[in-house]
Amino acid sequence: xxxxxxxxxxxxxxxxxxxxxxxxxxxxxxxxxxxxxxxxxxxxxxxxxxxxxxxxxxxxxxxxxxxxxxxxxxxxxxxxxxxxxxxxxxxxxxxxxxxxxxxxxxxxxxxxxxxxxxxxxxxxxxxxxxxxxxxxxxxxxxxxxxxxxxxxxxxxxxxxxxxxxxxxxxxxxxxxxxxxxxxxxxxxxxxxxxxxxx
Amino acid sequence: xxxxxxxxxxxxxxxxxxxxxxxxxxxxxxxxxxxxxxxxxxxxxxxxxxxxxxxxxxxxxxxxxxxxxxxxxxxxxxxxxxxxxxxxxxxxxxxxxxxxxxxxxxxxxxxxxxxxxxxxxxxxxxxxxxxxxxxxxxxxxxxxxxxxxxxxxxxxxxxxxxxxxxxxxxxxxxxxxxxxxxxxxxxxxxxxxxxxxxxxxxxxxxxxxxxxxxxxxxxxxxxxxxxxxxxxxxxxxxxxxxxxxxxxxxxxxxxxxxxxxxxxxxxx
Numbered sequence: 001x002x003x004x005x006x007x008x009x010x011x012x013x014x015x016x017x018x019x020x021x022x023x024x025x026x027x028x029x030x031x032x033x034x035x036x037x038x039x040x041x042x043x044x045x046x047x048x049x050x051x052x053x054x055x056x057x058x059x060x061x062x063x064x065x066x067x068x069x070x071x072x073x074x075x076x077x078x079x080x081x082x083x084x085x086x087x088x089x090x091x092x093x094x095x096x097x098x099x100x101x102x103x104x105x106x107x108x109x110x111x112x113x114x115x116x117x118x119x120x121x122x123x124x125x126x127x128x129x130x131x132x133x134x135x136x137x138x139x140x141x142x143x144x145x146x147x148x149x150x151x152x153x154x155x156x157x158x159x160x161x162x163x164x165x166x167x168x169x170x171x172x173x174x175x176x177x178x179x180x181x182x183x184x185x186x187x188x189x190x191x192x193x194x195x196x197x198x
Numbered sequence: 199x200x201x202x203x204x205x206x207x208x209x210x211x212x213x214x215x216x217x218x219x220x221x222x223x224x225x226x227x228x229x230x231x232x233x234x235x236x237x238x239x240x241x242x243x244x245x246x247x248x249x250x251x252x253x254x255x256x257x258x259x260x261x262x263x264x265x266x267x268x269x270x271x272x273x274x275x276x277x278x279x280x281x282x283x284x285x286x287x288x289x290x291x292x293x294x295x296x297x298x299x300x301x302x303x304x305x306x307x308x309x310x311x312x313x314x315x316x317x318x319x320x321x322x323x324x325x326x327x328x329x330x331x332x333x334x335x336x337x338x339x340x341x342x343x344x345x346x347x348x349x350x351x352x353x354x355x356x357x358x359x360x361x362x363x364x365x366x367x368x369x370x371x372x373x374x375x376x377x378x379x380x381x382x383x384x385x386x387x388x389x390x391x392x393x394x395x396x397x398x399x400x401x402x403x404x405x406x407x408x409x410x411x412x413x414x415x416x417x418x419x420x421x422x423x424x425x426x427x428x429x430x431x432x433x434x435x436x437x438x439x440x441x442x443x444x445x446x447x448x449x450x451x452x453x454x455x456x457x458x459x460x461x462x463x464x465x466x
Contacts, residue, residue: 042365043452043454044361044364044365044454044455045454046450046452046454046456062453063451063452063453063454064364064367064368064369064453065367067364067365067366067367067453068366068367071365071366071367072365073365074358074361074362074365076358077358077362078356078357078358078359078360078361078362078363079358079359079362080356080359080360080362080363080373080376124362127366128365128366131366131367
């Protein structure tokens with residue numbers, strides 16, 4: 001279980017619990033601070049408050065180990081190498097997921113630039129899923145995808161959730177939020193979150 | 199050793215060349231005459247002053263005065279490093295980093311040369327220590343400022359890549375390593391270029407000076423080689439510490455990228 005209490009970053013203040021195998025949709029207008037909240041939970045920006053995973057305080061765990069458990073995925077993932085497969089420790093293990101999300105299965109040696117924006121977004125998701133994190137913080141993971149690819153992503157994440165992964169999923173798509181989230185957090189301009197049950 | 203001494207009178211004729219440049223600027227309306235005049239006056243004053251200061255220091259041969267002159271040189275070098283950055287770190291850090299790294303790099307190789315190869319008596323004799331230090335400072339300064347500039351620019355440009363690595367559980371060292379590599383390469387480039395061109399395109403100033411002062415060309419070449427080896431070592435040392443230090447300052451103990459520590463960019 002992920003426990004967030006009194007998390008503060010700039011204007012944002014949030015407290016909530018996230019059970020194992022639970023997916024929460026995070027909604028709110030652009031610029032309201034959804035990304036800031038997700039980044040703060042992953043400890044990518046300086047922030048205040050208490051964040052615990054199964055009762056273990058975040059600060060008691062080295063930051064890289066924390067982020068392998070509580071993984072943030074940016075809407076536009078970054079690439080530190082020019083070659084697709086160099087972003088993976090074991091490219092062959094990633095292939096089933098690569099195929100499942102409709103990426104070309106021979107794209108391993110391709111330059112990153114050869115992939116479209118939507119393909120890169122899916123590749124970024126595969127890269128993050130390889131960690132098998134306990135908690136996924138997905139920042140608009142289908143924003144650049146067509147509806148078929150978006151459905152494939154939703155199914156894949158739903159499987160992970162069924163296997164006990166917790167997910168916070170930020171989205172602008174109300175229908176998607178109701179599909180994937182067992183709860184919906186609405187973020188308002190003052191940086192607070194309110195829960196509406198779907 | 200024999201050399202042809204110059205009197206101040208001998209400089210009047212060559213100085214007319216500068217006046218000629220000024221006249222050209224006036225005729226062609228380049229609007230450079232004011233700048234040219236100021237630069238010329240500054241140069242004359244600085245060089246004559248330094249001539250007298252060195253005369254005093256060479257006569258005194260005092261460790262205290264030599265150290266004072268050396269620290270003033272280091273201060274000017276770090277000011278120059280700060281001035282050359284496009285994106286500046288907070289003033290305290292960048293001066294600290296600049297002064298620390300030039301002192302470490304230039305100081306170490308200068309001492310190394312004085313204590314092992316040149317061995318003047320006493321070892322801190324300003325006739326050897328100060329010119330050596332000056333040459334080391336000038337070159338390590340270039341490497342350090344280029345390296346730091348490449349580091350900050352690279353981190354800003356590659357922010358998404360660095361943060362992707364961090365978000366996936368990479369340590370700050372793993373995440374910034376590609377950018378550190380680039381910055382080190384950039385910092386090291388000028389010295390390698392000058393090694394390649396030296397002697398063919400340009401005769402280095404020190405070697406020219408020694409030849410004019412009557413030293414055998416082959417002896418002057420040996421001296422120049424010593425200097426180049428020292429400069430290369432110093433540049434490597436200084437650029438490495440500055441870039442690693444800068445990378446440390448722009449990340450934190452929770453392995454976050456802290457670009458917020460670069461104050462808002464000044465328009466230049």
